[in-house]
Amino acid sequence: MTGLCDVRATGGCLCGGVRYEVRGPLRDVVVCHCSRCRRTHGHAAAYAACRWDDLVLGEAAPLRWYVDGDRRRGFCVRCGASLLWRAPDRDTVSVAAGTLDPPTGLETVAHIFVADRGDYEPPPGEGECFSAGLPPGWPAPSRG
Numbered sequence: 001m002t003g004l005c006d007v008r009a010t011g012g013c014l015c016g017g018v019r020y021e022v023r024g025p026l027r028d029v030v031v032c033h034c035s036r037c038r039r040t041h042g043h044a045a046a047y048a049a050c051r052w053d054d055l056v057l058g059e060a061a062p063l064r065w066y067v068d069g070d071r072r073r074g075f076c077v078r079c080g081a082s083l084l085w086r087a088p089d090r091d092t093v094s095v096a097a098g099t100l101d102p103p104t105g106l107e108t109v110a111h112i113f114v115a116d117r118g119d120y121e122p123p124p125g126e127g128e129c130f131s132a133g134l135p136p137g138w139p140a141p142s143r144g
């Protein structure tokens, strides 16, 4: 955890136990309204994303992975914050946008699993809407 490299962003959990750096481009924010994200985050989940290799966790970070089928959700064992989402077949990792230190320089560009959103949720605002996941090849702009 030094400032020597080209750190694009930093972030962490509520208690500060988990800190991370992103040393590469960050994708703009996609909000997932699926029931799994809702039950993890307590609401729809806003995620940026970066290459897995570009994510550097602080030393001795109290991060554990909750395995949900073939997906993994990284959380802080101390404060319970949900920070990361990972699918093993992808070389990227989703980073909970609310855990990034501001200013993020990001925008919300899409909403996914809109058809599954909570019945209390208003229709999504800004960004493209998809009833299920992101279509393959959907342009995922990165901000370097």
Ligand SMILES: [Zn+2]
Residues within 6 Å of the ligand: 013, 014, 015, 016, 017, 018, 076, 077, 078, 079, 080, 081
């Ligand atoms: Zn924590």
Ligand SMILES: [Zn+2]
Residues within 6 Å of the ligand: 032, 033, 034, 035, 036, 037, 038, 045, 113
């Ligand atoms: Zn989701």
